[in-house]
Amino acid sequence: MNLYPYLPPAFAIYVLAVSAFTGMYARNLITDNVQRNIARDWEIRVGAITSMLSSLVALYSIFETSKSYAWLVGTSLVLVCVFLPLLFWIISNKAGHLESVVTRRFSMRRSTLCAILLVLINLVLIWAIYENQRLTPSHVDCGKTSNVSS
Amino acid sequence: MKCKRTNSAPGLFVTSYSGYKNKAMCTVPANDHLRHHIVVENLQLYDADVTCQGFIRARPPSLSFLSTVAGDTSMNWTGIVSLHQDTSKEFQHVEIHACGAGRENIIAEVTVVWPDPHEQTTLSISIEVNP
Numbered sequence: 145m146n147l148y149p150y151l152p153p154a155f156a157i158y159v160l161a162v163s164a165f166t167g168m169y170a171r172n173l174i175t176d177n178v179q180r181n182i183a184r185d186w187e188i189r190v191g192a193i194t195s196m197l198s199s200l201v202a203l204y205s206i207f208e209t210s211k212s213y214a215w216l217v218g219t220s221l222v223l224v225c226v227f228l229p230l231l232f233w234i235i236s237n238k239a240g241h242l243e244s245v246v247t248r249r250f251s252m253r254r255s256t257l258c259a260i261l262l263v264l265i266n267l268v269l270i271w272a273i274y275e276n277q278r279l280t281p282s283h284v285d286c287g288k289t290s291n292v293s294s
Numbered sequence: 295m296k297c298k299r300t301n302s303a304p305g306l307f308v309t310s311y312s313g314y315k316n317k318a319m320c321t322v323p324a325n326d327h328l329r330h331h332i333v334v335e336n337l338q339l340y341d342a343d344v345t346c347q348g349f350i351r352a353r354p355p356s357l358s359f360l361s362t363v364a365g366d367t368s369m370n371w372t373g374i375v376s377l378h379q380d381t382s383k384e385f386q387h388v389e390i391h392a393c394g395a396g397r398e399n400i401i402a403e404v405t406v407v408w409p410d411p412h413e414q415t416t417l418s419i420s421i422e423v424n425p
Contacts, residue, residue: 177340178411238304240411244339245305246380
């Protein structure tokens with residue numbers, strides 16, 4: 145089992161986890177509520193965009209294993225359909241609002257909802273990479289098979 | 295439902311409806327009255343100062359307000375409240391009475407000021423009620 149393809153989505157989750165950790169640090173460091181929310185907001189924006197880019201890089205890990213253009217185009221389209229609205233939604237928020245506004249339906253901060261969504265997407269990508277590796281026969285096996293038949 | 299509408303802005307969600315015992319109703323009952331309900335939800339994690347106004351702008355009107363609060367008239371009413379972060383308030387102290395024929399628009403205007411981040415927003419909702 146090759147672990148390198150898992151690096152981009154794992155890195156994306158790591159970035160989001162670090163963002164949550166530094167958020168706790170910011171809470172202790174900055175006493176003013178408004179300044180703290182703005183600092184956290186920018187941290188989340190950078191984390192989310194880095195995470196999205198890492199997820200897109202992960203697609204090429206899937207392509208490396210499967211060599212299937214259909215998979216590459218399909219998963220790219222799905223991710224772009226999710227990421228573009230998410231990116232526009234993040235950008236449309238005023239400074240500080242990702243941290244200071246709660247969503248009405250789930251009663252959680254917008255930043256938390258955004259992080260949960262990105263972690264879920266990256267977990268799905270990890271599962272997709274795993275399935276791809278499991279279903280795609282390795283090149284060594286292909287070589288052996290061809291040698292036997294000849 | 296024309297007598298129940300919502301409007302939202304970042305950090306604010308407002309619902310306006312004409313209702314009888316907390317249920318939306320579009321026509322004033324024959325032997326009773328409706329109330330003008332405005333629900334203001336502060337979705338920001340800052341305290342907010344809310345000013346809420348209800349208007350009937352048509353002349354002559356086919357509906358009128360009846361409020362026990364000083365300063366309110368048959369054509370407009372005002373309510374104010376300070377909301378803590380992530381809390382809501384429902385204004386429902388004003389009765390709606392029929393005084394003519396034909397549908398009437400009742401306008402709700404909610405202005406919210408968040409003093410801490412120096413932000414302010416105003417939302418307007420118009421509902422349609424039958425006398």
